[in-house]
Amino acid sequence: MSTERLAVRKTYKLYVGGGFPRSESGRSYPVTAVSGGFLANAARASRKDARDAVVAARKAFPGWSGATAYNRGQVLYRVAELLEGRRAQFADEVRAAEGLTRKDAAAVVDAAVDRLVWYAGWADKITQITGAANPVAGPYFNLSTSEPTGVVCALAPRESSLLGLISVVAPVVITGNTAVVAASETGPLPAVSLGEVLATSDVPGGVVNVLTGRTAEIAPALAAHMDVNGLDLAGAPGDLARELETAATHNLKRVLRPCAEDWAAEPGLTRLTHWLETKTVWHPVGT
Amino acid sequence: MTAPLTGLDPGVIDPGAVEDLISSDASLRRFLHGLPGVDQVGVEARSAALATRSVKTTAKARAIDLAVRMIDLTTLEGADTPGKVRSLCAKARRPDPADPTTPQVAAVCVYPDLVPVAVEALDGSPVQVASVATAFPAGRAALPVKLADTADAVAAGAHEVDMVIDRGAFLSGRYLHVYDEIRAVKDVCAGAHLKVILETGELATYDNVRRASWLAMLAGGDFIKTSTGKVSPAATLPVTLVMLEAVRDYREATGRQVGVKPAGGIRTTKDALRHLVQVGETAGEDWLDPRWFRLGASSLLNDLLMQRAKAASGRYSGPDYVSLD
Numbered sequence: 295m296s297t298e299r300l301a302v303r304k305t306y307k308l309y310v311g312g313g314f315p316r317s318e319s320g321r322s323y324p325v326t327a328v329s330g331g332f333l334a335n336a337a338r339a340s341r342k343d344a345r346d347a348v349v350a351a352r353k354a355f356p357g358w359s360g361a362t363a364y365n366r367g368q369v370l371y372r373v374a375e376l377l378e379g380r381r382a383q384f385a386d387e388v389r390a391a392e393g394l395t396r397k398d399a400a401a402v403v404d405a406a407v408d409r410l411v412w413y414a415g416w417a418d419k420i421t422q423i424t425g426a427a428n429p430v431a432g433p434y435f436n437l438s439t440s441e442p443t444g445v446v447c448a449l450a451p452r453e454s455s456l457l458g459l460i461s462v463v464a465p466v467v468i469t470g471n472t473a474v475v476a477a478s479e480t481g482p483l484p485a486v487s488l489g490e491v492l493a494t495s496d497v498p499g500g501v502v503n504v505l506t507g508r509t510a511e512i513a514p515a516l517a518a519h520m521d522v523n524g525l526d527l528a529g530a531p532g533d534l535a536r537e538l539e540t541a542a543t544h545n546l547k548r549v550l551r552p553c554a555e556d557w558a559a560e561p562g563l564t565r566l567t568h569w570l571e572t573k574t575v576w577h578p579v580g581t
Numbered sequence: 582m583t584a585p586l587t588g589l590d591p592g593v594i595d596p597g598a599v600e601d602l603i604s605s606d607a608s609l610r611r612f613l614h615g616l617p618g619v620d621q622v623g624v625e626a627r628s629a630a631l632a633t634r635s636v637k638t639t640a641k642a643r644a645i646d647l648a649v650r651m652i653d654l655t656t657l658e659g660a661d662t663p664g665k666v667r668s669l670c671a672k673a674r675r676p677d678p679a680d681p682t683t684p685q686v687a688a689v690c691v692y693p694d695l696v697p698v699a700v701e702a703l704d705g706s707p708v709q710v711a712s713v714a715t716a717f718p719a720g721r722a723a724l725p726v727k728l729a730d731t732a733d734a735v736a737a738g739a740h741e742v743d744m745v746i747d748r749g750a751f752l753s754g755r756y757l758h759v760y761d762e763i764r765a766v767k768d769v770c771a772g773a774h775l776k777v778i779l780e781t782g783e784l785a786t787y788d789n790v791r792r793a794s795w796l797a798m799l800a801g802g803d804f805i806k807t808s809t810g811k812v813s814p815a816a817t818l819p820v821t822l823v824m825l826e827a828v829r830d831y832r833e834a835t836g837r838q839v840g841v842k843p844a845g846g847i848r849t850t851k852d853a854l855r856h857l858v859q860v861g862e863t864a865g866e867d868w869l870d871p872r873w874f875r876l877g878a879s880s881l882l883n884d885l886l887m888q889r890a891k892a893a894s895g896r897y898s899g900p901d902y903v904s905l906d
Contacts, residue, residue, distance in 0.1 A: 345897050348897070348899075352899070352900070515897065518895070518896040518897070519896065519897040519899070520890075520896055520897060520898045520899045520901070520902060521897065521898070521899020521900065521901065522899075541896075544896060
């Protein structure tokens with residue numbers, strides 16, 4: 295009797311609307327390690343998958359943006375808890391995707407968990423920083439508060455498959471937006487596994503949607519989509535970024551241009567405030 | 582499906598034969614129960630197979646425009662107001678203000694008391710006014726009340742009347758009662774088109790759907806309609822398929838063409854296109870016209886408009902760019 299086990303290979307699918315569908319197109323593409331070895335086949339999302347993801351994100355928006363900031367912070371912290379419990383798996387995936395040493399990969403996963411906790415803490419504090427009681431010449435309260443922009447699509451950084459991904463997605467969702475993220479084309483596997491963590495961690499379905507595939511194929515559909523309100527070009531190659539920014543003008547999306555960013559460094563508030571809009575209300579002073 | 586009808590071959594149903602059928606409850610029952618049974622697995626497999634048909638590019642653009650022209654834009658809420666009906670009529674006349682090439686819908690469907698509002702708002706346009714009647718949606722009222730309800734709608738100017746059948750009577754086998762009621766309503770309708778709502782969600786079996794379809798057609802219905810939209814499940818593809826077979830066979834037998842209207846639960850362009858594929862494949866191209874096939878819907882129109890916008894601009898549209906109704 296043989297004691298050798300059959301290999302149980304994992305099917306890497308998309309994460310859309312809280313479920314794990316295959317690409318509507320039925321396509322997949324091979325993902326290789328930095329060293330060149332075959333890792334797995336990942337789903338190759340089509341424009342229709344992108345559209346479906348936007349629909350899912352739009353559907354999730356009222357519930358998520360209407361949740362209390364405190365609650366959103368708790369949910370994101372829960373994601374960090376679960377990611378912490380699966381550090382070993384993510385370290386392996388990051389190591390294969392980015393060609394790091396075992397120790398460096400573990401450090402990247404730790405940084406990703408810490409990044410989530412950092413952003414989770416900001417959930418119910420960012421409004422105090424960005425909001426204001428404005429002085430006006432009249433018997434009115436004049437209050438500025440920040441509100442989420444809506445559906446934000448992000449192209450995750452190409453090189454940093456997990457830390458970079460979390461660094462672009464966390465500020466989007468913690469401020470009450472919902473996200474569609476196109477994972478790194480070359481290293482999409484940690485993103486799909488992150489979807490599994492999100493699916494089991496109180497994040498309502500549709501709040502984060504993960505697409506894998508060719509960035510140049512998915513991104514134009516997202517950039518031109520009239521029901522998308524923000525576009526993060528972190529992982530867009532230079533020539534494509536310009537084209538996407540042009541496509542984004544049709545409905546005046548907020549665009550975050552790509553820039554050389556050190557994902558390991560403390561992020562600051564730029565990404566948080568970028569996906570917030572300011573609402574100012576006047577209210578008569580009561581007597 | 583052209584299997585012989587028990588005791589009555591297709592092609593020989595003339596008015597005299599119908600007189601014989603309705604001479605008693607028993608003979609009507611004998612005829613309806615003599616209709617070939619529906620193969621449930623087969624019809625579901627057939628409609629599932631047709632639903633995979635891919636309709637793309639120019640064919641899709643034409644199908645979308647056809648679907649828009651087939652819509653009975655419907656509002657049947659207790660909270661309907663004249664203002665809401667007027668805005669719906671404005672939308673029926675010009676579905677997409679940003680694109681004047683968008684065709685108009687077939688009709689606006691409202692409750693009888695709001696017919697005058699719709700008639701006034703649609704004055705001068707080819708969009709018809711349809712009104713539900715006969716104690717919609719339950720149909721649980723005495724015949725004089727149902728007839729008064731219908732007469733009221735017709736007097737107010739409705740071009741089309743959507744009546745509900747008495748499902749209680751149908752399910753307990755009192756077919757002649759259902760037949761007489763449809764006839765009576767048809768007489769009151771005068772010139773107005775009569776659509777007979779079978780409420781298939783309450784009929785339980787496909788066999789019953791087929792029988793109810795024949796009954797409604799024999800009684801003189803100009804259209805057979807799946808549902809009120811108030812009962813779930815509403816219009817499903819297999820049910821529509823059975824009804825399309827019925828109108829096809831009925832025309833073969835009598836020479837009279839009857840329309841079909843699925844209503845309720847058709848919300849996306851994909852659903853609508855699947856219905857159109859079924860119409861073409863089952864009843865035939867003759868039915869691919871707003872005169873013979875309608876889609877009872879409200880939110881479907883917005884989805885069709887978004888798809889039109891996508892086809893025109895290449896950009897996916899969103900709910901921010903269509904009216905909220």
